[in-house]
Amino acid sequence: MENVIVIEHLCKRFGSNIVLDEFSLTVGKEENVVVMGKSGAGKSVLIKCIIGLLKPDSGKLLVFDQNIPELDHEELDRVRARVGFLFQSNALYDSMTVRKNLEFPLRRHWIRITQKEVDDMVTEVLENVGLAETVDKLPEELSGGMRKRIALARTLILKPEIILYDEPTTGLDPVTGREISQLIVEMQKKYHTASIIISHDMHCVKLTADKVSLLMGGRCYAEGTYTQLEQSTDPKIKQFFE
Amino acid sequence: MLLPTKFRRFLEDTGLITRFAGHYFSQGVKPRLELAELIRQCYIIGYSSLGLVALTGFIMGLVLTMQLRPALVNYGVASQLPVMVGIAIVREIGPVITALIFAGKIASSVGAELGSMKVTEQIDAMEVSGTNPFKYLVVTRVAASTLMLPILVLVGDAISLGGAFIGVNIKGVTSLHLFFRQILDNLSFGDVLPAFIKTWFFGFAVGVVGCYKGYTSSKGTEGVGRAANSAVVLSSILIFIIDLIVVQVTDVMGLN
Ligand SMILES: Nc1ncnc2c1ncn2[C@@H]1O[C@H](COP(=O)(O)OP(=O)(O)O)[C@@H](O)[C@H]1O
Ligand SMILES: [Mg+2]
Numbered sequence A: 001m002e003n004v005i006v007i008e009h010l011c012k013r014f015g016s017n018i019v020l021d022e023f024s025l026t027v028g029k030e031e032n033v034v035v036m037g038k039s040g041a042g043k044s045v046l047i048k049c050i051i052g053l054l055k056p057d058s059g060k061l062l063v064f065d066q067n068i069p070e071l072d073h074e075e076l077d078r079v080r081a082r083v084g085f086l087f088q089s090n091a092l093y094d095s096m097t098v099r100k101n102l103e104f105p106l107r108r109h110w111i112r113i114t115q116k117e118v119d120d121m122v123t124e125v126l127e128n129v130g131l132a133e134t135v136d137k138l139p140e141e142l143s144g145g146m147r148k149r150i151a152l153a154r155t156l157i158l159k160p161e162i163i164l165y166d167e168p169t170t171g172l173d174p175v176t177g178r179e180i181s182q183l184i185v186e187m188q189k190k191y192h193t194a195s196i197i198i199s200h201d202m203h204c205v206k207l208t209a210d211k212v213s214l215l216m217g218g219r220c221y222a223e224g225t226y227t228q229l230e231q232s233t234d235p236k237i238k239q240f241f242e
Numbered sequence B: 001m002l003l004p005t006k007f008r009r010f011l012e013d014t015g016l017i018t019r020f021a022g023h024y025f026s027q028g029v030k031p032r033l034e035l036a037e038l039i040r041q042c043y044i045i046g047y048s049s050l051g052l053v054a055l056t057g058f059i060m061g062l063v064l065t066m067q068l069r070p071a072l073v074n075y076g077v078a079s080q081l082p083v084m085v086g087i088a089i090v091r092e093i094g095p096v097i098t099a100l101i102f103a104g105k106i107a108s109s110v111g112a113e114l115g116s117m118k119v120t121e122q123i124d125a126m127e128v129s130g131t132n133p134f135k136y137l138v139v140t141r142v143a144a145s146t147l148m149l150p151i152l153v154l155v156g157d158a159i160s161l162g163g164a165f166i167g168v169n170i171k172g173v174t175s176l177h178l179f180f181r182q183i184l185d186n187l188s189f190g191d192v193l194p195a196f197i198k199t200w201f202f203g204f205a206v207g208v209v210g211c212y213k214g215y216t217s218s219k220g221t222e223g224v225g226r227a228a229n230s231a232v233v234l235s236s237i238l239i240f241i242i243d244l245i246v247v248q249v250t251d252v253m254g255l256n
Helices: A043-050 A073-080 A098-109 A115-128 A144-156 A174-191 A202-208 A226-230 A235-241 B005-028 B035-074 B078-119 B122-128 B133-171 B176-186 B189-215 B221-252
Strands: A003-014 A017-028 A032-036 A058-063 A083-086 A162-166 A194-198 A211-216 A219-224
Touching: A003 A043, A003 A194, A017 A032, A017 A043, A017 A058, A017 A194, A032 A043, A032 A202, A043 A058, A043 A162, A043 A194, A083 A144, A083 B122, A098 A115, A098 A144, A115 A144, A144 A174, A174 A194, A174 A202, A194 A202, A211 A226, A211 A235, A219 A226, A219 A235, A226 A235, B005 B133, B005 B189, B005 B221, B035 B078, B035 B133, B078 B122, B078 B133, B078 B176, B078 B189, B078 B221, B122 B133, B133 B176, B133 B189, B189 B221
Parallel strands: A017 A219, A032 A194, A032 A211, A083 A162, A162 A194
Antiparallel strands: A003 A017, A003 A058, A211 A219
């Protein structure tokens, strides 16, 4: 299987704080990998390195066979247009309406696009997340679960081939969390995306994961399918599945 | 030598802000002019402080005139009141008071706005959406405040002189024509030009400090509050320091 993300021996530290220490992971085409790890383990740092928001200190980090740390701005933007990122805090622009939020990546990445095409894409993506009626609302007028859906819509609007989800269900009530997990699975099926999903939510992990990677001590402590890891007798692995 | 911590932090801040300002110039000339956003920011930044500038300018002109009158009457030069007030407003009071009001309003709102965008990862989101957030957010706001403050000062000066005219007429009688004739006859190029030029620097300082504090604010909501607060304090101090430097420079150039 062709790999869309290849990470080998990735290292990242902040001063004396070593966050990633020889971390390795591969993600195949249309494969959905869940990364689990304790809070502060460096999961967000990992996916921020993948999208080029943070620069790793050493190691290999290939996305679509391009080494991210070596790319210049334009090359990086071209990769970013193909990779969606769902922020843990949603990162919706709170001065803009939902429509403007969704249009932002479109207008920024592709300069030549007609208003009609933009409108169609906004409508389509909002229908996908089931929130067509919120198009003229401001983010502050929406509930937590709705904001997460809009953030997901903004990520989907560029039809990315890879989506990076940073704790998509954290901070939501269990029912809404389940709806979001369900939505992620639906979107995976519909758009055939590969994804890295950071999550502690066992329901979400079980539903979405083709493969689970445990990030511990800055490296990949264990890797396998959900069932393989669930049956592990190693207490360090077991604690995640209780 | 051990400097007091506060003073040292002020110097560190100034150094970092200077570098930030340098970044502004190197990024500002790169392609993708964010013209639409610049115009939007000019409107927001200029319009939002207009009312406040007008109100404070009017009161300053009026009060200054009423306060100065007794002293001038004592010396028997009450007829020079418009000239005194006019020069004071155009050269110093107008630019500095307007800039301070502007700092209170704009540095804090820009600091808080960018601070909360930083904390809620909106700046990162812009970056992954093919946008250079420094250009889109910082360059436009700094340029807007550099462009708008001089205009606000002109408006503030005019309203202030209007206040002064009313102040003169409370206890005396002058026609509007005579009042402005007297002021304009006594204002020279050397009075107006430095006063106008320094307002650009004031505007730039307010924009840069507000953006710097917001853009580099620490995580957490209290970081946002601190960003807004220290942006106002630092930009107000910088306004006085720039004022001090400008008066020295114009003195050397013989413009005083
Ligand atoms: N920009 C940064 N500067 C310094 N330290 C950071 C930065 N981002 C993250 N860290 C540190 O890296 C570690 C991992 O953080 P993070 O990846 O956010 O954890 P999590 O696994 O909970 O997402 C933490 O100790 C955090 O303090
Ligand atoms: Mg995190």
